[in-house]
Amino acid sequence: MNAKSADKIATVVIYMISGIVALILIAMLAFILIRGVPNLSWHFLTSPARAFEAGGGIGIQLFNSFYLLILAMLISFPIALGAAIYLNEYSKKGRFTTIVRTAIEILSSLPSVVVGLFGFLIFVVQFHFGFSILSGAIALTFFNLPLLTRSIETSLAQIPNLQREAGSALGLSRWETVIHIILPAAVPSIVTGVVLSAGRVFGEAAALIYTAGQSAPALNFTDWNPFNISSPLNPMRPAETLAVHIWKINSEGIMPDANAVSAGASAVLIIVVLLFNLSARKIGAQLYKKLTSA
């Protein structure tokens, strides 16, 4: 076989392979959206789930997902920001930095079940938090920290050293340079990173089944006192999220319309992740415009 026909055959094969892949991927997205979207209605999105009869919704699960996401972000963002600032602005090359980077890398590759089980062992059992939003939020924080730290660090590293030198030349301390010069310049890409990681956290289930629990007690949406047990804001109540709900109704199989509910819930999950992905770039670009007068 001469080189030219080999080239032609290879090209055809590559076209076929990528065609198949594109087909699989598009078919999957289409399947979820076509199966799921017809199930979506205001009633479905707001009413509580029903265990043994058809016609339940995902209202509480949807609220839980967002509440957990916000709590997890509130805990993990400051930690990740601090860690990234130290890694990018203060640390020197050396043994400590190598160890830290290795630790972050390992944490990011741990299976999320293991992270969830660790949260279960420490917070649910040892600290007696029980299956609660708080335990779930902390488990999600562990899961989220390495990725968020890395993405913020990359954002900081993209700011040219000229800016740091300019800060020093003006007599600013390193910390002042970071707070007043580097961070504002890095805000757009930090925000993009945060929103992208939010999409990942939103769909996480394995870390939550043994920390935030698999039950969604009824909530009283008129009671916003976080210390009341039926208040949506109470961080000590068990909270099944949307992703956990999909897993649970499919593996238990006692809900008669489990298929329709999970199709609808999957569609909601995908749409939310899609919105996060799209808005991440948009918000980043807009912030950049606003902050840099470029």
Add this chain to the structure above:
Amino acid sequence: MDNITQKLMQKSESTKKDSLGRAVSLAALSLIVIVVVSIFAFVMSRGLSTFFHDGVHVKDFLFGSTWNPSVVNPQTKQPYIGALPMILGSFLVTFLAAIVATPFAIGTSLFMTEIAQKRGTKIMQPVIELLVGIPSVVYGFIGLTVVVPFIRSVFGGSGFGILSGTIVLFVMVLPTITSMTVDTLKSVPRHYRESALAIGATRWQMIYKVVLRAATPGILTAIVFGMARAFGEALAVQMVIGNAALMPHNLTSPASTLTSILTMGIGNTVMGSLQNDVLWTLAMILLVMSLVFNLVVRAIGRRGEMK
């Protein structure tokens, strides 16, 4: 005069702030390290107590093929705690998924970087980025409603098993491997390609003999990352594999993985009992394996550094 000396000798306001800021950010960083260390410490201590506290032999655990921790074997007076079915299941789905996904991932990334850059970046890139972010339960749900019935109608049986798990994991790791491979292919310097074409290579010769060779370490890293993701994936696999802790004797019989038995069992056992301890040992195996994948990635990176 004294005033000025004092001012010069003392730390200035901004130096103090600087040390404070440095200390706070260092504390945040240390917190992450502490989390990693304590995850290992706690999971290991629980996992190892199977061997030290309950007196199970490592050999029986790793190579025993019967898993039924709540029943005691009358001959050895030991419960049935052979974890081989799960270990085998995990490795089987991981390797099979990686083997199936690799050619597809490489083909697609070649399409995106070497053959049709424009269409590749415009259509495929966003789709693949979106798929990396799709929650694993959604993959599991698709597996349960599409893949399992399909396998059932083609091969008979229940449809649950290694094959269904492999297919679901294949679709899950495909975007991960593809997007990392695309990055490596893009980092192959342009002049490599130009030199190959200039000495008369066809496009395929250029791809096969130059681009792929230069990108081999990166592609291997991408595959190992995909495998690490597949090995640690819990719910998507658990939904389609059947969760029967039996030795997998063919690809379509119900089987189980470490993660699936772990997620099913941990809530139904009492802390500190042998039945619970062996589950933590499974978690420990997961932990050790993710460490191994990490080391492999490092080794590849060190050997494959471009000089």
